[in-house]
Amino acid sequence: MADDGNKEGSTWPMPKFRFEVDFGTELKGVAFQEVFGMDVETQIIEYRASNSPLFSTEKMPGISKYGNITMKRGIFVNDNTFWNWHAEIKMNTIKRRTILIKLLDEGGKVTMQWSLSNAWPTKITSNDLKSDGNEVAIDTIEIAHEQLTITNVK
Template sequence: MADDGSAQSAATWPMVKFAFQVKWDDAEIVFQEVTGLTAEAQVIEYRGGSSKTFSTVKMPGLLKYGNVTLKKGIFKGDKTLWTKFQALKMNTYKRSQITISLLDEANAVAMSWTLLNAFPSKITVTDMKSDSNEVAVETMELAHEGLTLAS
């Protein structure tokens, strides 16, 4: 007899990636796309001079976090990202805690990633083209010092 899926538990299906929210300090900002949630351990290679093998030993080194890119549509009068970017001054910017959450079917937080000590490092305004029919999108790149996962 074929399984129609009615008896499957909620844990059987993976999460969808189109339902998410971004909280910057205490404010929620709506974005169309979030990319770059990456973390990696740099690899240290070492070989002792008296080693009888012809290869190196690999050890985990410093952790490295990639910049996170946020994209959102441009709305008339909305200067949210520009205001945050223009607040940058030489090392006097109040760094933020930014939480990116994946939402479940009930729109409740299923998993959250938090960027530690984040600040905007780049902002890009949409390209403009007279024969295009696309939405105007602005992009902000965030640098940060750590990425944590809470479920």
């Protein structure tokens, strides 16, 4: 369906291939090959009141649990930023950051944004090296965080 001038919103779903990540410091607009793991799960509390006539439990929402975010990007010459950030972890002290994952439209404008609060690197992995390979070298960083907030930008 073509654009019918509808100001309410687009009739097409957003493509997922145009995005950028903002680490709020020297790393703004970092290009990643892949970002995944943006999920939330609410634990279930089962409770049965003592005066309940039903012989079953009620299910109530409990604490929310956020999964770790995994990001993959190419390795660049003289860029050890993520490794240096991970090296700062010392006995429960780490510089936590707010990380913004931005979904962009065809014009490069932000349409949707995921904000990770109090984020820090929990794991970094480099890919294997092979003398007969021709792939790009990839770093994978896993980010732990305490809250995921979604914002729709208009």
